Amino acid sequence: MGRIRRLPDDLANQIAAGEVVERPSSIVKELVENALDANATRVTVDVDNGGTTLVRVSDDGDGMPPEDALLALERHATSKIARIDDLLALGTFGFRGEALPSIASVSRLLLRTRARGSAEGISVFVDGGGAARTEPAGGAVGTTIEVRDLFYNVPARRKFLKATGTESAHVGDVVLGAALARPDVTFVLTRDGRVVREYLRTGSRAERAAGAVSSEGLVSCRASRGDIVIEAMLAPPERARAGATGLSILVNGRPVKDRFLARAVAQAYGSVLEGGRYPVGVVWLDVPPGVVDVNVHPQKAEVRFADGRAVFDAITRELHAGLARAFGLPALGANPYAGHLRNALSAGALATSGGAPFAPGAEREPPSRSEAHPGLFGAASLFATPGAPAPDLALFATEGLYGSLRFVGQIKGTYLVCEGTDGLYVLDQHAAAERVTFDRLRLAHAERGVGMQRLLVPAIVELSASEVVLLEEHAEEIGRLGVEVRAISDASVAVHGVPDLLLRQDPSRIVRDLAAELSRTAGRPFKGAVDLVLATMACHGSVRAGDALGREEAEALLRALDRVDFAGHCPHGRPLIMRLAFSELERRVGR
Numbered sequence: 001m002g003r004i005r006r007l008p009d010d011l012a013n014q015i016a017a018g019e020v021v022e023r024p025s026s027i028v029k030e031l032v033e034n035a036l037d038a039n040a041t042r043v044t045v046d047v048d049n050g051g052t053t054l055v056r057v058s059d060d061g062d063g064m065p066p067e068d069a070l071l072a073l074e075r076h077a078t079s080k081i082a083r084i085d086d087l088l089a090l091g092t093f094g095f096r097g098e099a100l101p102s103i104a105s106v107s108r109l110l111l112r113t114r115a116r117g118s119a120e121g122i123s124v125f126v127d128g129g130g131a132a133r134t135e136p137a138g139g140a141v142g143t144t145i146e147v148r149d150l151f152y153n154v155p156a157r158r159k160f161l162k163a164t165g166t167e168s169a170h171v172g173d174v175v176l177g178a179a180l181a182r183p184d185v186t187f188v189l190t191r192d193g194r195v196v197r198e199y200l201r202t203g204s205r206a207e208r209a210a211g212a213v214s215s216e217g218l219v220s221c222r223a224s225r226g227d228i229v230i231e232a233m234l235a236p237p238e239r240a241r242a243g244a245t246g247l248s249i250l251v252n253g254r255p256v257k258d259r260f261l262a263r264a265v266a267q268a269y270g271s272v273l274e275g276g277r278y279p280v281g282v283v284w285l286d287v288p289p290g291v292v293d294v295n296v297h298p299q300k301a302e303v304r305f306a307d308g309r310a311v312f313d314a315i316t317r318e319l320h321a322g323l324a325r326a327f328g329l330p331a332l333g334a335n336p337y338a339g340h341l342r343n344a345l346s347a348g349a350l351a352t353s354g355g356a357p358f359a360p361g362a363e364r365e366p367p368s369r370s371e372a373h374p375g376l377f378g379a380a381s382l383f384a385t386p387g388a389p390a391p392d393l394a395l396f397a398t399e400g401l402y403g404s405l406r407f408v409g410q411i412k413g414t415y416l417v418c419e420g421t422d423g424l425y426v427l428d429q430h431a432a433a434e435r436v437t438f439d440r441l442r443l444a445h446a447e448r449g450v451g452m453q454r455l456l457v458p459a460i461v462e463l464s465a466s467e468v469v470l471l472e473e474h475a476e477e478i479g480r481l482g483v484e485v486r487a488i489s490d491a492s493v494a495v496h497g498v499p500d501l502l503l504r505q506d507p508s509r510i511v512r513d514l515a516a517e518l519s520r521t522a523g524r525p526f527k528g529a530v531d532l533v534l535a536t537m538a539c540h541g542s543v544r545a546g547d548a549l550g551r552e553e554a555e556a557l558l559r560a561l562d563r564v565d566f567a568g569h570c571p572h573g574r575p576l577i578m579r580l581a582f583s584e585l586e587r588r589v590g591r
């Protein structure tokens with residue numbers, strides 16, 4: 001007796017829903033895309049309670065005749081493709097014919113539609129994927145779909161829904177993506193009955209971007225290479241954030257979340273952006289449909305290119321040309337983080353420095369900025385720097401090592417050269433200073449919370465809606481980090497206080513980094529984000545490469561280093577010190 005059974009349709013749909021419908025914003029995405037595919041010129045999205053109790057999308061598109069309205073809710077029913085080849089020349093967002101049945105299987109769905117030219121419309125109601133009930137309906141031409149009580153019949157999924165604010169923020173991001181995809185369409189988003197976004201139709205991508213992303217300093221670039229066309233609206237490098245939350249990328253008009261493409265855009269800024277930081281703005285990439293596969297991700301959030309390398313290169317090089325002109329950027333390849341040590345001392349000296357390879361990135365050609373300068377992660381030496389040699393632990397075991405060094409001088413505005421009893425020492429001043437700052441911040445945080453300096457005039461910072469929500473949700477813990485922020489709108493906060501250890505730092509940068517770090521670790525307990533947040537703060541709040549450092553400051557830094565708990569916290573981090581033993585020096589000069 002065989003044991004294999006065919007799954008009933010409603011179960012198959014629920015399983016498909018597991019991939020397509022992750023949260024209310026996934027529903028918004030599917031319904032909005034359907035509206036656009038149906039030639040809508042105006043799309044209204046209403047959500048209640050972050051979309052958990054209601055998502056309603058109404059459009060003035062083509063509508064459906066009654067028989068289609070019923071078929072639309074069946075699995076694998078689509079009007080958008082007929083043959084596999086159609087995927088190669090896709091002009092629509094949808095093609096799988098599974099969004100509506102998936103959604104209907106995990107909610108209560110009401111579809112009301114009237115086709116152009118029909119006297120009457122129809123409404124179809126499906127409860128948790130059950131049998132459809134229909135009745136005639138009036139109303140304007142177009143379609144309205146209401147989805148209530150998401151996951152009411154799948155408690156395991158319902159549990160994963162986040163606070164209303166978080167879900168609302170995701171919905172906001174999806175509507176933004178659609179708005180950037182289709183500037184010629186008007187989008188209205190209401191939340192619990194209040195209009196929170198309105199994107200009126202415009203004539204161009206640039207105008208839509210200027211209205212949708214904060215327009216502060218955005219420059220527009222257009223470039224092409226072969227049949228790859230790149231259009232971008234990008235902000236100056238100083239507005240960049242840790243993490244790609246402020247960067248929207250669209251491929252052939254489809255919003256995607258693609259790290260690879262985001263990195264290509266960041267690299268177009270060259271060395272002015274440290275690894276892990278991404279610009280704010282929008283990039284539209286248009287390629288022949290045949291060279292991109294959009295059918296690689298359940299929510300179509302990722303795409304795959306026939307020749308990814310060529311696309312990456314085209315973005316980086318072509319955008320760089322425009323950005324360099326607009327922002328006065330240095331040429332690509334001029335990397336301030338790479339090769340410093342190599343230049344400072346001869347490569348030979350480094351390679352044989354007492355047998356201990358401590359020099360960061362000195363013995364390999366650093367191919368990418370993020371590797372050469374690990375940015376946040378290297379900053380506090382909490383994490384391994386891929387490919388970086390491990391520091392010599394024996395060095396750190398010598399108690400009072402740093403204080404015992406005699407400061408000789410600063411070179412390249414970046415390295416402190418010191419004499420020790422056994423050899424020559426070179427310290428990376430930025431790595432050293434940030435390690436000290438990090439340690440102080442961490443200690444203060446663990447004891448009674450980082451001290452706060454209140455700002456006389458609050459700094460206003462523009463953020464994404466989801467970041468504002470995150471900051472609000474964690475206001476209390478953020479207070480313990482010495483930062484006080486209050487939301488003043490959907491997409492901005494006022495900074496009222498900053499950590500007293502970081503007074504020299506720009507408050508908006510502190511808050512931008514904080515928000516980015518929280519988004520990156522969103523969903524995990526705040527505790528886990530604390531070290532990362534403190535590390536970023538320390539990184540940006542410390543003496544940098546290129547800062548002139550006097551004798552007193554240098555000596556204070558050395559003394560402070562002795563109090564830092566090295567052995568405990570940074571066995572693998574970015575090494576901040578190297579030693580050239582006198583014995584080795586003598587051998588090399590043939591003494």
Ligand SMILES: Nc1ncnc2c1ncn2[C@@H]1O[C@H](COP(=O)(O)OP(=O)(O)OP(=O)(O)O)[C@@H](O)[C@H]1O
Nearest residue numbers: 034035038072078079094095096097098099100143
């Ligand atoms: N707002 C709408 N206006 C007109 N027709 C619609 C609308 N929404 C859905 N349809 C019709 O219902 C069909 C099924 O929609 P559904 O979203 O389930 O699949 P799809 O869009 O074809 O593919 P995918 O699963 O990739 O989204 C569509 O092909 C379309 O013909």
Ligand SMILES: [Mg+2]
Nearest residue numbers: 030034094099
């Ligand atoms: Mg669809």
